[in-house]
Amino acid sequence: MDRKEFLSSIGFSAASLFVATCVGSCKKDSVSGPTVDFTIDLTLYPALNNAGGYVYLNGVIIAKTSSANLIAVAAACSHEGANVQYQNNNNQFYCPRHGAKFNTSGAVTQGPASTPLKQYTVTVNGNSVRING
Ligand code: FES
Numbered sequence: 440m441d442r443k444e445f446l447s448s449i450g451f452s453a454a455s456l457f458v459a460t461c462v463g464s465c466k467k468d469s470v471s472g473p474t475v476d477f478t479i480d481l482t483l484y485p486a487l488n489n490a491g492g493y494v495y496l497n498g499v500i501i502a503k504t505s506s507a508n509l510i511a512v513a514a515a516c517s518h519e520g521a522n523v524q525y526q527n528n529n530n531q532f533y534c535p536r537h538g539a540k541f542n543t544s545g546a547v548t549q550g551p552a553s554t555p556l557k558q559y560t561v562t563v564n565g566n567s568v569r570i571n572g
Pocket residue numbers: 516517518519520521534535536537538539550551552
């Protein structure tokens with residue numbers, strides 16, 4: 440009996456190998472944020488001067504909250520990758536594609552997403568803002 444016959448005799452096929460490798464890695468709800476480390480000059484992003492303003496840079500959404508903090512999470516929704524938006528009135532990130540919501544730390548507060556958005560460290564030094572994580 441050769442290897443192919445042996446594998447076939449125990450019910451193993453190329454299809455079962457695909458299923459076995461796909462179980463853990465083919466889930467739709469597994470989008471994660473990029474690893475980044477960049478610095479911006481706030482004077483070039485006037486949207487970040489006002490509460491509720493936000494910009495997308497390098498796969499990250501950077502937003503200014505009503506308490507004047509700058510926060511940053513992965514821009515791509517963890518459900519199917521649409522860009523989330525910052526909603527200052529609810530102090531949350533919202534995905535317009537299917538309605539998922541995330542708090543300012545990126546935690547899911549409403550599905551269909553079930554995986555948090557990656558949160559980044561934001562360090563402000565005058566007009567220089569470093570985003571990394
Ligand atoms: S892509 Fe965001 S909720 Fe579906």
